[in-house]
Amino acid sequence: MSHKKKEHYFLSEGGEMGELIRSADWSKTSLGNPDKWPQSLKTMTAMMLSNPFGMYIAWGKNYIQLYNDAFRPILGTSKHPDALGGSSKNTFAEIWDIIEPMFSDVMKGHAVSFPDFKVPLHRNGYTEDCFFDFSYSPIKVEDGSIGGILVTVIETTEKKIVADALQESNAQFVNNIMQAPVPEAILRGTDFVVEMANFVLLNNIWKKEENEVQGKKILEIFPELKKQKYAALLKKVYESGNAYSESESLLFIDNKKNGNPFYVDFEFAPLRESDNSISGIRMTLIDVTEKVEARKKIEESEKRFRLLTESIPQLIWETDADGNALFTSGRWLEYTGIEPGIEGSWQKMIHPDDFEENIKIWQHALATGEMYRCDVRMRRKDGSYRWHTVIGEPVFGPDNKIVKWVGAFTDIHTEKAFTHELEQQVTARTRELIQINESLRKSEERYHLMVEEVQEYAILYLNSNGIIENWNAGAEKIKGYKAEEIIGKYFAVFYTEKDQKNNLPQRLLEIAREKGKVIHEGWRARKDGSQFWASVVITAVHNKKGEVIGFSKVTHDLTERKKANDKLKMNALELEQKNNELEEMNKELQSFAYISSHDLQEPLRKIQTFASQIIEKEAENLSENGKDKFKRMQNAAQRMQTLINDLLAYSRTNVQERIFIKTDLAQIINEVKEDLTEELDQKSAVIEIEQSIEVDIIPFQFKQLLYNLISNSLKFSNPDIPIVIKIRSKIALGKDLENEKLIPTKKYCHIEVSDNGIGFEAQYNKKIFEVFQRLHGRDRYNGTGIGLAIVKKIIENHNGIITASGIQNQGASFNIYIPVK
Incomplete structure (x- = not known):
């Protein structure tokens, strides 16, 4: 037509x-x-x-x-x-x-x-x-x-897709907070207006409906916070940008449904916008009132027991099932002058005439489980003896076996004449002490059960050297070890190899020893080698002299929260990249459309056409100098045509359809080798594929990318050295690849294209990807300076990253990182 x-x-x-x-x-x-x-x-x-x-x-x-x-x-x-x-x-x-x-x-x-x-x-x-x-x-x-x-x-298709994705991401973020099992709220602005509060916080702590708090200032909803430390802490976190957390903090909220004070573990964390400015606070509150009150009751119970043993005149004692001393009251030291707990000390205090009978009764009690009771003369620290009635009763465990003995020495020297009546009183008092001890035993048992059965926290005790001495069910669930597998080992086994090399476990113990407590978050290792993101609190345990005798260590698995935060960061980066890409695309397309349509295409065709006609039809009328000038004009027009084609290719990398297909990289490389057969043969070049994998890519764009990189290696080769181009590829996590811009927990396809050509200086590592950037003169190497800019655009279309490095006269290397779904 x-x-x-x-x-x-x-x-x-x-x-x-x-x-x-x-x-x-x-x-x-x-x-x-x-x-x-x-x-x-x-x-x-x-x-x-x-x-x-x-x-x-x-x-x-x-x-x-x-x-x-x-x-x-x-x-x-x-x-x-x-x-x-x-x-x-x-x-x-x-x-x-x-x-x-x-x-x-x-x-x-x-x-x-x-x-x-x-x-x-x-x-x-x-x-x-x-x-x-x-x-x-x-x-x-x-x-x-x-x-x-x-x-x-x-x-507006791309703009609409980005807007819908942003809306969906924001909706998911809100839904995650609302459905979170931990009470959380988002406060905006310097007035700390409640933007959202999840159901757990509203129902369990604030005791309010959503419409009572939505869009209102938290200090107006709960004015009582102004008189507590929390108002000042909110302001401090907002102004400093540093998160603040505290455990077992006393909080009073007048919520009209439950106005009693309670204890919370809380965290105030700043919310940052894309420009790193702070726009609000993310607040987390966990009600730990029951845990604190239970611990205080146990501590109070133990305190009452100690006070009781010191307030009565009897010498209270406790042994294990075999009769080895576990505890003696302060009256023992006061009476005997001997420190409690020394092996056999109580037997040495018995009068020699009473010793044989007393030992016989004690051995019979140990063998039969019957009550131990006899009258003996006990030596005082001044060497004198006084009559005492000693009574001991066994304490049975759940399996009906004796776990310990509890008893008392009662001075009966003055009341020896009233033996019968005194024995009854001692018996009654002994039973009372047994009941008290049983109550204490149950209290202690409840405490240990509570610690051991906690599922969401790993709770363990380390001695002063960091050796594990006890282990709860939560620790087994989170870390994977059974108690018998881990007790007695150094706690550094939970840390990654990198953290162990950096002496992180030792440094955390030193900080806890110095400051009393240390809080740390990071990756930890399970028994099976997998890793989880842990929030760890290590607290120093002191004796009465203030010496550190060990450490309590509480670990919480926050892997899911870490993944959610990383995903949000990744989504934000992708959205920002797409917005920037759209803006630059529009600018470049407008500029290119004008240049290619008005100023380049038509004049260039006329120059080429007229120059060809003059050389063909007027050759005999031209001097050799004139013919040379026309040939130069044709070469210049050809270079201009190449430039226009490269600009068109650069423009199309923005506007062409991005259809990702799982493709074997070796297939793409072989297609490029076929296209460059003549150039490869001409320079005796060799392409080595060290490993090939399948990855989701835009095939025709990726072929253009590899074509440009391999063409560059051929173009900038050393004529005195055989050309070797190496292409490597693998799949790895961002944390295992040497690029700080990668997300640590996300998988990437890493492709490296390297050669042994003339290379370039390190100062041009980033500059070579700019449009029209040339590192060498046109008289030595042909090209428009757009090829690597096209490569960079293609990598951005794949949401990836490309870096370049080179050594002068030794070669160049290009590293490509493409996210893998």
């Missing part, structure tokens, strides 16, 4: 579409030859072809179509170029029922427009949901009737 056409002023511009329109045979359409077109159609066509925005004209009753370069990508490969000169009804058959009523209304003289209008468009071999800002305007002919429709379109 293409043939030489008469030149028309209204078809003189328009880039690719202008060329197609000029070459089309319009006599075979209802429009007829362009010189017979209505003046309004000519004017609108000229305006459309010179416009940088997407425009097309639907003319006549059949809506015959004309469109410009900016509109062509909207049609895609399924509709272009067949749509030119065709009917809109056929081109847009899949949405004709949507747009036909609009066309009919416009043909009656009514313009229409819509923002972000959604249509299911079949344009690249499949149907996809697209969004557009568009307007339909009537075009009048000379007699005032409507001859056709002018359509102006801007595609």
Whole structure:
């Protein structure tokens, strides 16, 4: 259908579409030859072809179509170029029922427009949901009737997808907080307005409905906080940007439903915006009142027991099931002058005449479990003896076996004449002491059970050297070891190899020893080698002299919270990247469209055409110097053509469809090797593929990327050294790859392309990816300086990162990191 056409002023511009329109045979359409077109159609066509925005004209009753370069990508490969000169009804058959009523209304003289209008468009071999800002305007002919429709379109699909993703991410963030099992709230601004509070916080602590707190200042909801430390702490965290946490803090909230004070573990953490400014506080409150009160009751019970043993005149004692001393009251030291706990000390105090009978009764009691009772003379520290009645009773465990003995020596020297009555009193008192001890035993047992059965926290005790001495059920659940597997080992076994090399366990114990407590978060290792994110509190345990005798260690598994935070960070980075990409894309496309359409394409073709004609037809009339100048002019035009093509390739990396397909990298590399067969053979170059993997990529873009990198290695090779290009690839976590911009817990495909060419200096590591950046003169190496800029754009289209490094005259290396789903 293409043939030489008469030149028309209204078809003189328009880039690719202008060329197609000029070459089309319009006599075979209802429009007829362009010189017979209505003046309004000519004017609108000229305006459309010179416009940088997407425009097309639907003319006549059949809506015959004309469109410009900016509109062509909207049609895609399924509709272009067949749509030119065709009917809109056929081109847009899949949405004709949507747009036909609009066309009919416009043909009656009514313009229409819509923002972000959604249509299911079949344009690249499949149907996809697209969004557009568009307007339909009537075009009048000379007699005032409507001859056709002018359509102006801007595609907003990418912007709509990003906006929807951001909305979904924000909704997920809110839902995570609302459904969290830990009481949390978000406070905004310096007035700490409640933006949200989750159900656990509202129901269990604040005792309020959501509408009672939403959008209100927390210090107005709970004015009593102003007189407590919490108001000042909120202000401090907001102003400093440093999080603050505290355990077992006393809090009073007058919630009218439960006005009693209670104890909380709390954290105030700053909320930061994308510019790192602080916009609010994330507040976490955990009610630990029951735990604190239970511990205090146990401590009080033990205190009462100690006071009771010191307040009575008897010498209270306690032994294990075999009769070995466990405890003696302070009266023992006062009476005997011997420190309690020395092996056999009580037997040495018995008068020699009473010793044999006493030992016989004691051994009988140990063997039978019967009450131990006899009268003996006990030596005082001054050497004198006094009569005492000693009574001991066994304490049985759950399995009905004796676990210990509790008893007392009672001075009966003065009351020896009243033996019968005194024995009854001692017996009664002994029973009372047994009951007290049993109560204490149960209290202690409840305390130990509470610690051992806690599932969500690993609670263990370390001796002063960091050796594990006890282990609860929560520790087994979180760390994977059974008690018999871990007790007696050094606690550094829970730390990663890196932290052990850096002496982190030892440093944490030193800080706890110095300051009394240390809090730390980081990765820890389970028995099976897997890792979890742990919040650890190590507290020094002191004796009465203030000496550190050990450490309590409490660990909480916060892996899920860590993953959620990393995911939010990743989503925020991706959204920011896409916004920046869209902004830069629009700028570059506008600039490129103007340059390629107006200032480059047409003059360049004329230069090439006229230069070729002069050399071919006027060669005999030219001097050798003149021929040389024309050849130079042709070479310059060729370089300009290459530059335009590279600019087009650079532009298309922004606007082309991004369809990710799982592809074997070796397949892409082999296709590039086939395309570069002549160049590889010419320079005797070798490409080594050390490992190949499958990864989700945009195949045609990735082929362009590897083509550019390998071409660069060939171009900047050392002619005296055989060329070797190595390509390596692997899948690894971000924390295992040497790039601080990667997310530690996310997987990446790491691809390295290296060569032994001329390399470059380290100062150009980042600069070489800039458009038009050349490190060498054109007289030595051909090129436009756009190839690596295209590579960088392709990597950004894959949401990845690329870095370059080189050593002068030794080679260059490019490292690519692409996130893996």
